[in-house]
Amino acid sequence: MDLVLTGGTVLTMDRHHPRAEAVAVQGGRIAAVGLAAEIANLIGPTTTVVDLAGRALLPGFLDPHHHFSITAFEPVAVDCRTPPHERLSSILAAIAAAARSAPRGQWIRGWGLRTFLLREKRAPTRWELDEVAPHHPVCLLDGSVHACYVNSAALALAGIDRYTPDPPHGQYLRDTRGELTGTLWESAMNAVYTLSLQAYLDRFGDGVADLLAAACRRLLACGITGVGDALVTPEAARLYRLAEAQHKLPLVVHQLFGGRHFFAPPQEVARGDVDTSDVSDRLRGNTMKLFLDPAFPTYALMRPHPCGGVEHYGERYYTQDELDALVLAAHRRGLQVALHCLGNGAVEMALNACERALREHPRAEPRFRIEHFTLATPAQMRRARDLGVIAVVQPPFVYTRGEAYRRTAQEVGGEVRPLAFGSMLAAGLTVAASSDSPCAPVEPLLGLYALVTRRHRDEAAPIAPEEAVGPLEGLRLYTLNAAYALRRDHEVGSLEVGKRADMVVLSHDPTAVDPEFLRDITVEQTYVDGVRVYQR
Ligand SMILES: [Zn+2]
Known part of the structure; x- marks a missing residue:
C-alpha cells in the first residue's frame, strides 16, 4: 500500500458501512476501509503510515456552488x-x-x-x-x-x-x-x-494561473477537494483553460456555463454554439446554469390571494415558455441544467420546466439542479423529488441571512418555509450543500454548524430551528450528495474501495462534539488522489 491512515474515527459516508478505523490507499484510490487491525496487515515496507491520533477522517468536502x-x-x-x-x-x-x-x-x-x-x-x-x-x-x-x-x-x-x-x-x-x-x-x-x-485577465496574463492555483490552495485548507463554479462566462472559461494548460489545478473544477455575460441568458450553451464539454480530468463541464429570479429588487414569489387563486409577484428573468425552451434544448443535448431560484415562484417555474423537459425527452437521473431553493413549500419539495431534482442549498445563509429569508417566508405566508433543509430531507429530496462564496463564508464546517444549530451570527434565537439537520446527515450533504450534484458520486463523495482518495482529516469527530463546537473544528490535513496537499 502507498498510504495507510489509522488510529482515528473514519466517517465513510457509505450508508452500508458508515464507520471504520482505518483506510488504505494504493495508486491514488481507496484500496481498503476497515478496522485498524485488518488494515495493519496491509502495511508494507514502503507504506506511509499516518497516525490519526484519535482525529476524524472523512471524504473531502465538495463545494458544488461557489463563484x-x-x-x-x-x-x-x-x-x-x-x-x-x-x-x-x-x-x-x-x-x-x-x-x-x-x-x-x-x-x-x-x-x-x-x-x-x-x-x-x-x-x-x-x-x-x-x-x-x-x-x-x-x-x-x-x-x-x-x-x-x-x-x-x-x-x-x-x-x-x-x-x-x-x-x-x-x-x-x-x-x-x-x-x-x-x-x-x-x-x-x-x-x-x-x-x-477581462482587464484582470489581461493584466495578469499567464500569471492568472498562479492566482487560481493559490485560490485552490485556500479551498484545500478548508478541506474542499472539488468545486463547482456556479457561473462561468467566456472570460472565466478562458481563465480555467489557461490554468489547466499549465497544470495548475490541484483539484477538480466543474464549470456551470452561463451566457455571454454574468446575467445573460445562456442561449449559446443551450444551442450548442459553445464547447461545454469536459476539458480534462481536472476541468469538467456539461452543465448549463441560468438565473430564474433576481435578488434586486425582489425574488419571484407567489402567495395565496384573498380572493382565491394564487398571486404571482416579484421579478422573473424569463416567461415560462422562454424558460421551457432553454431547459429543453440543453436537456436534449445531454447537458445537466442548474436553475437559480431564490423565491418560491421561481421554484415553481423551474419545476414546470423540468417536468416539460422530461415529458418531451425522458431520461433516467436527469440530475436537474435547483440552486438556493431558499423559499419553498413541502409540496414543491415533493414535486422536486418526483422529478429527480437535486436541491443545491447554502447552509451558511442561515448564519448570514437567515433573518431575511424568515421574514420573506412570513410575508409570503401559506406553507412557505425558509432555508428548509430538514423538510427537504423529510420529503425525500436529494440535498447537496455548498457555500455560494463570496455570497457566504466558504468554510464547510461553518455551514455544518449552521445546518445543525440553525444559529444566526447576530440573533440569539435560532432561525426556524425545526429545520435543523443532524451532523452525520449534514456531512453527507457536503460530501456524497454534493458529489451526486456534480455527477461525481461514482468517483468521490464517500470512502469506498475504488473511489479516489480525496480525504480530509479533522481535529474532532463532528458527530461526537457539542454542536456549538462544530465551527471550531479545524481541518488538519487534506488529500487529493491520495497525495497530501494541505497540512495545518
Ligand atoms: Zn451563486
Missing part, C-alpha cells in the same frame, strides 16, 4: 466586507489606497459589500467613488453578486450614461434628477462585470 472565478481574485481585489468595514468612509479609504498603488486607468475591483451591514445602510455613490479614485474605473461587487457599485470612469468605459435605457431584467439606479447613481442591478452590471474581468 470561484470571483473568489480567485480576492487577494488582488479590495475586501469590502463588514467586518472589517463598519462605515462607508472605511471602504472609500480602502479604495483610495488601492488607487494610489495602481497605475492610472487600471480597474479596481472590490467584493463582499453588504449595504445593510454598514452604519449608513447604503452603497457608495459614483461621485463618492470618483472622489477617491478619479483616474481608475471602480467596480465593487455587492455581497449577493447581484449588484455592483461603480464610478464614472467605469460607466464611461461601459458606454452607459443617463440616456441609456435600462436593459431587460436590470436597472441603472438614478437620483431624482435622473442622474446615474452608480448602482447597477442584475443584468445592468453585465458590461462592467465583463470588462473588469
Whole structure:
C-alpha cells in the first residue's frame, strides 16, 4: 500500500458501512476501509503510515456552488466586507489606497459589500467613488453578486450614461434628477462585470494561473477537494483553460456555463454554439446554469390571494415558455441544467420546466439542479423529488441571512418555509450543500454548524430551528450528495474501495462534539488522489 491512515474515527459516508478505523490507499484510490487491525496487515515496507491520533477522517468536502472565478481574485481585489468595514468612509479609504498603488486607468475591483451591514445602510455613490479614485474605473461587487457599485470612469468605459435605457431584467439606479447613481442591478452590471474581468485577465496574463492555483490552495485548507463554479462566462472559461494548460489545478473544477455575460441568458450553451464539454480530468463541464429570479429588487414569489387563486409577484428573468425552451434544448443535448431560484415562484417555474423537459425527452437521473431553493413549500419539495431534482442549498445563509429569508417566508405566508433543509430531507429530496462564496463564508464546517444549530451570527434565537439537520446527515450533504450534484458520486463523495482518495482529516469527530463546537473544528490535513496537499 502507498498510504495507510489509522488510529482515528473514519466517517465513510457509505450508508452500508458508515464507520471504520482505518483506510488504505494504493495508486491514488481507496484500496481498503476497515478496522485498524485488518488494515495493519496491509502495511508494507514502503507504506506511509499516518497516525490519526484519535482525529476524524472523512471524504473531502465538495463545494458544488461557489463563484470561484470571483473568489480567485480576492487577494488582488479590495475586501469590502463588514467586518472589517463598519462605515462607508472605511471602504472609500480602502479604495483610495488601492488607487494610489495602481497605475492610472487600471480597474479596481472590490467584493463582499453588504449595504445593510454598514452604519449608513447604503452603497457608495459614483461621485463618492470618483472622489477617491478619479483616474481608475471602480467596480465593487455587492455581497449577493447581484449588484455592483461603480464610478464614472467605469460607466464611461461601459458606454452607459443617463440616456441609456435600462436593459431587460436590470436597472441603472438614478437620483431624482435622473442622474446615474452608480448602482447597477442584475443584468445592468453585465458590461462592467465583463470588462473588469477581462482587464484582470489581461493584466495578469499567464500569471492568472498562479492566482487560481493559490485560490485552490485556500479551498484545500478548508478541506474542499472539488468545486463547482456556479457561473462561468467566456472570460472565466478562458481563465480555467489557461490554468489547466499549465497544470495548475490541484483539484477538480466543474464549470456551470452561463451566457455571454454574468446575467445573460445562456442561449449559446443551450444551442450548442459553445464547447461545454469536459476539458480534462481536472476541468469538467456539461452543465448549463441560468438565473430564474433576481435578488434586486425582489425574488419571484407567489402567495395565496384573498380572493382565491394564487398571486404571482416579484421579478422573473424569463416567461415560462422562454424558460421551457432553454431547459429543453440543453436537456436534449445531454447537458445537466442548474436553475437559480431564490423565491418560491421561481421554484415553481423551474419545476414546470423540468417536468416539460422530461415529458418531451425522458431520461433516467436527469440530475436537474435547483440552486438556493431558499423559499419553498413541502409540496414543491415533493414535486422536486418526483422529478429527480437535486436541491443545491447554502447552509451558511442561515448564519448570514437567515433573518431575511424568515421574514420573506412570513410575508409570503401559506406553507412557505425558509432555508428548509430538514423538510427537504423529510420529503425525500436529494440535498447537496455548498457555500455560494463570496455570497457566504466558504468554510464547510461553518455551514455544518449552521445546518445543525440553525444559529444566526447576530440573533440569539435560532432561525426556524425545526429545520435543523443532524451532523452525520449534514456531512453527507457536503460530501456524497454534493458529489451526486456534480455527477461525481461514482468517483468521490464517500470512502469506498475504488473511489479516489480525496480525504480530509479533522481535529474532532463532528458527530461526537457539542454542536456549538462544530465551527471550531479545524481541518488538519487534506488529500487529493491520495497525495497530501494541505497540512495545518
Ligand atoms: Zn451563486
